[in-house]
Amino acid sequence: MIRQDTRNIKRWPAYCLAFSLILPAWAHAGDASQLLQQSIDQIIVLLKDKTLDRTDRRARMKSLIEKRFDFKVMSRFTLALDWRKATPTERDSFVQRFTRMVEASYLGRLEQYNGQKVEIRDERLRGDKAVVNTAIVTQNVDIPINYKMRREGNDWRIYDVQIEGVSLVRNYRDSYRTIIKNEGMSGLLTRMEKKIAELEKEDEAKTDKSPIASNKGDEPLN
Amino acid sequence: MTMVLRRPWAICRVLVIGAMLLTLLPGLSYAAGASEKGAPADVAGSSEGDPVLSFEDEFADEFADEGPIISDPIEPFNRAMFWFNDRLYFYLLKPVARAYRTVPEGARTSIANFFRNIHSPVRALNALLQLRIKATVEEVWKFSVNSTVGVFGLFDVTKGTGIDGADKDFGQTLGYYGIGQGPYLVLPFLGPSSLRDGVGKVADGYVDPIYVATERTTDVILITGAETINTLSLDKDTYEGIKRDALDPYSFIKNAYGQMRENKVKH
Numbered sequence: 001m002i003r004q005d006t007r008n009i010k011r012w013p014a015y016c017l018a019f020s021l022i023l024p025a026w027a028h029a030g031d032a033s034q035l036l037q038q039s040i041d042q043i044i045v046l047l048k049d050k051t052l053d054r055t056d057r058r059a060r061m062k063s064l065i066e067k068r069f070d071f072k073v074m075s076r077f078t079l080a081l082d083w084r085k086a087t088p089t090e091r092d093s094f095v096q097r098f099t100r101m102v103e104a105s106y107l108g109r110l111e112q113y114n115g116q117k118v119e120i121r122d123e124r125l126r127g128d129k130a131v132v133n134t135a136i137v138t139q140n141v142d143i144p145i146n147y148k149m150r151r152e153g154n155d156w157r158i159y160d161v162q163i164e165g166v167s168l169v170r171n172y173r174d175s176y177r178t179i180i181k182n183e184g185m186s187g188l189l190t191r192m193e194k195k196i197a198e199l200e201k202e203d204e205a206k207t208d209k210s211p212i213a214s215n216k217g218d219e220p221l222n
Numbered sequence: 223m224t225m226v227l228r229r230p231w232a233i234c235r236v237l238v239i240g241a242m243l244l245t246l247l248p249g250l251s252y253a254a255g256a257s258e259k260g261a262p263a264d265v266a267g268s269s270e271g272d273p274v275l276s277f278e279d280e281f282a283d284e285f286a287d288e289g290p291i292i293s294d295p296i297e298p299f300n301r302a303m304f305w306f307n308d309r310l311y312f313y314l315l316k317p318v319a320r321a322y323r324t325v326p327e328g329a330r331t332s333i334a335n336f337f338r339n340i341h342s343p344v345r346a347l348n349a350l351l352q353l354r355i356k357a358t359v360e361e362v363w364k365f366s367v368n369s370t371v372g373v374f375g376l377f378d379v380t381k382g383t384g385i386d387g388a389d390k391d392f393g394q395t396l397g398y399y400g401i402g403q404g405p406y407l408v409l410p411f412l413g414p415s416s417l418r419d420g421v422g423k424v425a426d427g428y429v430d431p432i433y434v435a436t437e438r439t440t441d442v443i444l445i446t447g448a449e450t451i452n453t454l455s456l457d458k459d460t461y462e463g464i465k466r467d468a469l470d471p472y473s474f475i476k477n478a479y480g481q482m483r484e485n486k487v488k489h
Binding site for chain 1: 290291331456463466467468469470473474476477478481482484485486489
C-alpha cells in the first residue's frame with residue numbers, strides 16, 4: 001500500500017510534464033481574448049494610477065506591451081520579402097528600431113486615456129491564429145480595432161493591428177518597401193533612427209513643459 | 223417666404239443656410255472649399271456586423287508578395303497635390319477650425335449630425351444599388367426618424383439602437399460591380415481618392431440633397447466648406463498624428479485609403 005503511494009508520488013513530475021504538453025492543444029477560442037483583455041486591463045490600471053511617476057509608468061507600460069505584442073514577428077511580416085534578403089544584423093536593428101518607433105508613437109497617445117471603455121466583441125480562431133475584434137467606445141463613435149494574434153505554446157501574442165479596416169503591418173510594408181527600393185535597407189534604418197529621435201525629442205519637450213505635472217498625481221494626463 | 227415655400231426642397235435650403243450661418247465663417251470656408259472628404263469623417267458605425275468576413279483574407283500568408291494596394295502612376299502630380307492640401311490644411315483649414323472650436327461641442331456635434339443626416343438619401347440609394355436590402359431599410363429608417371423626432375437630423379436619436387444604417391457611396395457601388403480602384407488620385411481640396419471614387423464622388427454629388435436643394439455649384443462649395451470646417455473642429459488632429467508618426471506620410475495615407483476603400487467594398 002505504502003509502496004504504491006510512493007510510486008504515485010514519484011510519477012507526479014511525469015504527470016505534470018504530460019499535462020503541460022497537452023495543455024497547448026487545449027487552447028481554445030477565448031484564450032487569445034482573455035490574454036488580450038488581461039493586458040488591456042493591466043495597462044488601464046497603470047494609466048489610472050496617479051501615484052506612479054512618468055518614467056516608472058512608461059517602463060511598466062513598455063514591458064506590458066512587449067509581453068503582448070510580438071515585435072519580432074511584426075517586423076518579419078512588415079519587411080516580408082525584404083526580411084529574407086536582410087542580414088541578421090539588419091534584422092536585429094530593424095526589430096529594435098521598429099519596436100522603439102511604435103512605442104514612441106503610441107505611448108504618448110495611450111497616456112491621453114481618460115476612461116474610455118475597451119470592449120472585446122468577438123474572436124475567430126483558425127489553427128494557431130486568431131482575430132480578436134475590440135472597440136474603443138467613446139462618447140461620439142466606436143473605434144473598431146482588430147488584433148491579429150498568434151499562438152506560441154500557451155501564449156497568444158499580437159502580430160498585427162487593424163484600425164477601421166486598415167492593417168498597420170500592411171501599411172508599414174507598403175511604404176517601407178518603397179523606401180528600401182529607393183534607398184536600401186540602410187536608408188530605411190537611418191530614416192527610422194531619425195524619426196525615433198524626432199518623436200522622443202518632442203515627447204521630452206512636452207514633459208519639460210510640465211515637470212511637476214508628471215510627478216504630481218492629481219494632474220490630468222495629456 | 224412664399225417663394226421659399228413653393229418648392230418642397232426650399233425648407234431644406236433654409237435649414238442648410240441656417241446651419242451654414244451657424245458655422246460663423248462662411249466667407250473663409252468658401253475659400254477653403256472642401257478637403258479631406260476621403261478622410262474618415264464618419265467611417266465608424268458601418269460594416270453591418272461584417273457577415274461576409276472571409277478567413278482566407280484575414281489569415282492570408284503574411285509573406286505573400288501582394289504588391290501595392292493601389293497603383294500610383296501619376297505619383298509626382300499626386301505628391302504635388304498632397305503638398306498643396308497639406309499647406310491648405312495648416313495655413314487655412316486648421317486655424318479656422320481651431321477658432322471655430324469656441325462653439326460648444328454639443329452644437330458642433332449637432333451640425334455634424336445634421337450634415338450626416340442630409341446625405342442619407344445618397345447612402346440609401348447606393349445601398350439599394352448594391353442590393354443590400356437590410357442596410358437600405360435601416361438607412362431609410364434612420365433618415366425618417368432623425369429628420370422628424372431628431373429635429374431635422376440635428377440629433378441622432380437612432381444612435382445606440384444597433385441600427386447601423388449604410389455607409390455607402392457610388393465609388394463603392396462601382397466596386398461592388400467589379401470595378402477596381404484604378405489609379406490613385408489626390409484631388410486638390412478634396413484629398414485622397416482614386417479614378418473610380420472620383421467618378422463616384424461626382425455622381426453622388428448630383429443626387430445629394432444639398433445640390434438638389436441649392437442647384438448652384440457655388441452654394442454647394444460653400445456648404446461643403448462649412449461642413450469640412452465643422453468636421454475638422456470635431457477631429458482629434460488625425461492628420462497631425464499621421465504627419466508626426468509616419469516615415470512617409472504620403473504613402474501612409476495612400477495605403478490607408480486603399481485598404482479602407484477595399485474593406486468598404488467588401489462589407
